[in-house]
Amino acid sequence: MILALLVAIADAGMPAAAPVPIAPLQAAPDIVPLVPPPPEYTLSLKDGGWRVHVNFRPGEPQPGEVVEVTFDVGRQKDGDVGEPQPWNDGKLALTVTGPGPRTKYLVRALGDAGVYGVHWTPVSRGLWTLALAPYKDAGPTVSFQVGAGEPMPVASQGHMVQASRMVVGARGSERPTxxxxxxxxxxxxxxxxxxxxxxxxxxxxxxxxxxxxxxxxxxxxxxxxxxxxxxxxxxxxxxxxxxxxxxxxxxxxxxxxxxxxxxxxxxxxxx
Structure with a gap:
């Protein structure tokens, strides 16, 4: 009935109503688009029986941009065989020196065994030296260099990786542990x-x-x-x-x- 009236109005010479634009479909709020994450930079360091895997996200730090730095710390005691065991009792600090002011950060334990993290924002372009050490009790003491706004130094012996990113609530994805x-x-x-x-x-x-x-x-x-x-x-x-x-x-x-x-x-x- 409504359609017939509209046709009659159009035939009578009246101007047709402008089409109403249709809003694009929006993804559900808990669905994160599956876009490739930026590459990450990772390197492995040793200090006696300590093993430290370091990860930077994003892997190409830029001045003025926040970098997420994580440390996966393991320890192999005398007489142990196999892989170093995750170390959960760390009281660690990260000291950063380079083309900007010297700064020191408390490194916090994250939700996984042996994993610690900190956020760092390089204030200037250039090579920075990062030193991880315990501020109390035992722990690994390692240092390495990273570039901000320029390539990573060869001496760091790290490499870029294309890591996967967990998607909260994404349909059809493998169920995370x-x-x-x-x-x-x-x-x-x-x-x-x-x-x-x-x-x-x-x-x-x-x-x-x-x-x-x-x-x-x-x-x-x-x-x-x-x-x-x-x-x-x-x-x-x-x-x-x-x-x-x-x-x-x-x-x-x-x-x-x-x-x-x-x-x-x-x-x-x-x-």
């Missing part, structure tokens, strides 16, 4: 803690990672407790709050590191 989910969560948490203003989209993505981990406890007998901790942190993120390191530690000491068996009297713990 809990270890991968927590590693991604740790990196996002580090960025938000270091930023001046939390990014609501990042907080939402972090909450999705926690929801994706529910029902998949590393200790199946304590699944309800694990799910409760994940739900508690996800609820805080959905309200715009960033979990503090203490709340993360509560989960890590039992479900990641198996240091304790009872969290009922936290922060008092029972092994």
């Amino acid at each position: 809990v270890k991968q989910l927590m590693a991604d969560l740790g990196k996002r948490w580090q960025r938000e803690v270091d930023s001046a203003q939390p990014d609501p989209a990042e907080l939402k993505a972090m909450a999705k990672l926690l929801h994706a981990a529910q029902g998949r406890s590393p200790l199946p007998a304590n699944g309800a407790e694990f799910d409760g901790l994940a739900a508690q942190e996800a609820a805080a993120l959905e309200k715009g709050a960033i979990p503090d390191a203490t709340s993360c530690l509560k989960c890590h000491v039992k479900f990641r590191d198996s240091w304790v068996a009872d969290l009922s009297r936290w922060p008092e713990i029972k092994r």
Whole structure:
């Protein structure tokens, strides 16, 4: 009926209505486009029984742009055979010297065993020297050079890699493991803690990672407790709050590191 009236109006010589533009389809908010991430730069260093894998993202640092630096630290004690074991007790600092002011950063533990990270922004173009060392107790002492706004030095003996990037909520993707989910969560948490203003989209993505981990406890007998901790942190993120390191530690000491068996009297713990 409506179509017939429109045809009649057009036949009567009245101007036809301008076509209404159709808005392009928008991807669901939890779908991240699958675009190739920028290349990363990685190198491996040794200090006695210590092994340190260093990773820069992006792999071609530019002056004035934030670089995510991660350290995968392992230790092989005397008499051990095989691969070095992840080292989780680090109290590490990174000292940066070069064409700009000398700066020192606290290197934070991330969500995966033996992995630490820091954000660094080179202020000037040129070669920078980065030195990782413990500020307390034992730890590796290694140093290396990186270029900002210019090629990486050959002496660093590193190489570029095209790393994959986890896509939160992407349909059809392979289901990530809990270890991968927590590693991604740790990196996002580090960025938000270091930023001046939390990014609501990042907080939402972090909450999705926690929801994706529910029902998949590393200790199946304590699944309800694990799910409760994940739900508690996800609820805080959905309200715009960033979990503090203490709340993360509560989960890590039992479900990641198996240091304790009872969290009922936290922060008092029972092994």
